[in-house]
Amino acid sequence: MTGASEPAGLLTEVDHVAIAVNDLDAAVAFYEQTFGARVVHREVVEHDGVEEALVKVADSYIQLLTPTSEDSTVAKFLAQRGEGLHHVGFRVADCAQALQAAQDAGVRSIDQAPRPGSRGTTVAFLHPKSAHGTLIELVEE
Numbered sequence: 609m610t611g612a613s614e615p616a617g618l619l620t621e622v623d624h625v626a627i628a629v630n631d632l633d634a635a636v637a638f639y640e641q642t643f644g645a646r647v648v649h650r651e652v653v654e655h656d657g658v659e660e661a662l663v664k665v666a667d668s669y670i671q672l673l674t675p676t677s678e679d680s681t682v683a684k685f686l687a688q689r690g691e692g693l694h695h696v697g698f699r700v701a702d703c704a705q706a707l708q709a710a711q712d713a714g715v716r717s718i719d720q721a722p723r724p725g726s727r728g729t730t731v732a733f734l735h736p737k738s739a740h741g742t743l744i745e746l747v748e749e
């Protein structure tokens with residue numbers, strides 16, 4: 609059942625599954641050696657205090673994340689929970705529109721407005737406490 613007030617299909621693809629790791633090179637080697645996967649992009653994202661390696665899977669990515677500073681949220685995540693699933697990025701056509709729709713639906717957002725993400729994307733994060741325990745990133749390519 610779809611209510612008349614629900615927005616129509618804002619999520620167009622699973623953009624990436626983000627996994628926090630202690631050693632980026634070791635994690636990359638794991639995906640290469642275990643699955644024959646290939647890293648297609650690597651970037652330090654200063655704003656978030658992380659370095660990422662993107663492993664391409666069909667039209668999506670596995671985003672391996674490691675902290676570059678002790679006060680990054682990923683460093684805190686690793687200290688508290690250890691390695692593992694950190695967030696899921698959903699692709700959207702228009703990040704501002706999707707963020708507004710989520711806010712209008714009463715979802716708490718971490719970003720109040722869209723901001724630059726890695727590889728030239730525009731992103732916004734929604735709070736896991738508002739999203740059944742999953743940190744959600746809205747990604748506009």
Ligand code: CO
Binds near residue numbers: 624626671695697745
């Ligand atoms: Co991400």
